[in-house]
Amino acid sequence: MLSSGTILTVALRITAVSSVTEFPFENWFCGTDTMTRMISYNSMMLDGGGSCWKYAARVNHCCAIHDNCYGLQLGRENCDQNFCDCLLRATAPDTCVATALKCLATIEGGEEAYLNSATYQEQLDFVKIVPNIDGIEKEFLLLYQECPLVMETIKSCSLLTNICINNEEENCEHRLSECVQQAADLQNSQQCREATHQAQQSLKSKTIHRTVIDTKSTKTIAEDETLATSTRASPRIITTEHHNQHDPSASSLGVSFLQNKV
Template identity: 35%
Template sequence: MSVTLLLLFLTLPMVSSHELRRRRSVAPFLGSGGSSSKAMLIPKNLWHCGSDGFTSDYSYSVVEESCPTLAAAINHCCAIHDDCYGQQFPREMCDQDFCKCTKDVTRLPTAESTRCRPFMEKEACLAIEFGGFFAYLFSNYSDPSSPSNNDLVVLDNTPESDYMNLYSMCPFANITLASCAVNFNLCSSVHSVDFCAADLCHCTMDAADTDVLHNDTCLPAVTHTCRAVLSHSSRVLASQNTRNLFIIVLSVLTIVSLGFVGIYMFTKSKGSSKMMEEGKYLQIHTVESARSVNPLLTNTD
């Protein structure tokens, strides 16, 4: 095992070595856009489902109408499938992995999953099974005339990650890496960065695993980026914890201060009542004493 993989295994257990780690990011950011959103989360230029303009537009419209909150996860399945075709892995394996990926995305018993599941199982899977031959034929990354031609996406809120470097270090996994970045950005727009960082590492490590030809350069680059993102997320989490601790301390001091003010006001009020009672008693006692000394102060007929 190389030094890089050894360090990765020791410091990043969730992204350990290729032999020991089971790939898991078929849809790593499931629901990353937020379950309450009803808008299409993926812009058209970043949509990877469909082998041509017509099938791309059709699949986009179906997902937009039926299951927009699942769009990011479904699109990631398509991104993995595109890179699988591009590297000319066995076509049957690519298609089976795609269908399993979309099945995992739509497995939850939600209204959107129920609406989207028939399209993914009956139309999308059958379409690539019977019509994916030409897409597979013209997706050879080793052929300079068949580049991936996808938009390269960088991470939001993590300036030190050097994510753009991954596209040159992992040229045969660019579409998957771009989808990882899109999903992370959607996730971090709803949640804190530290909530999404581990999923990003799983996603990028799985992408690195698939780029077998460039594994020597791809895996170390992904490891570096993953460490940078996790380090940044740790600082964000520490900052949040410090802020939360400050808020708690401030709240406790406020409550204690209000308690002291309440006790002081209660004590002062009680003291004032006692003084008033003593004043009334002193006044009555003085009048009675005066009457006993001076009979003229008594009422006479």
């Protein structure tokens, strides 16, 4: 069983990922049924005149971890306390009424939900989402298969990663690797850990590939800027011989490379 501190660390490290203005209801985990999910979703959207909506993905991740914590029966008080702490950090430095109410409602009325979670089975039509990273779909589908008790957390990791990529943020693959590792720690089974390791190895190769591309891109930009500065400082007459040595098509490689960057 994971300690209270371990689960809290999961929340703290993951909620650093940014959110977006659009977050569809079908991916919303907060609530025990369709009605309470809808109320929770709408309250988040309207809270603070909409100012708290930018934290939707972070708050949703807290709910995913909390749901899986209940399902694994890791202790109601433990799960609830970490949930409330997660919500506070998800909206920091702002204070959102909607998240405060989520915490209060869970503490006061979560007993039945916790007991029901002991026999809960994920729906067969559970929609799996994989990160928008080429070449890792197979590994992530295996992750869902081998980690059935934390599928909501894995799905939320994927959602957060897609937001990270869409916002063109840095270290998206690394964040995802940490996120799925914490999901595996939550389930705490050998088959889940092995599937997680496979996914992480695939992500590691993608990160190395991206780093190589970024390094080459930076070098190309520097060379282009140096060439441009040199040209402005001392214009030269382009002879036929010079033209052949410096094919104009080569000068466009830097721009083309950046446009096709992963």
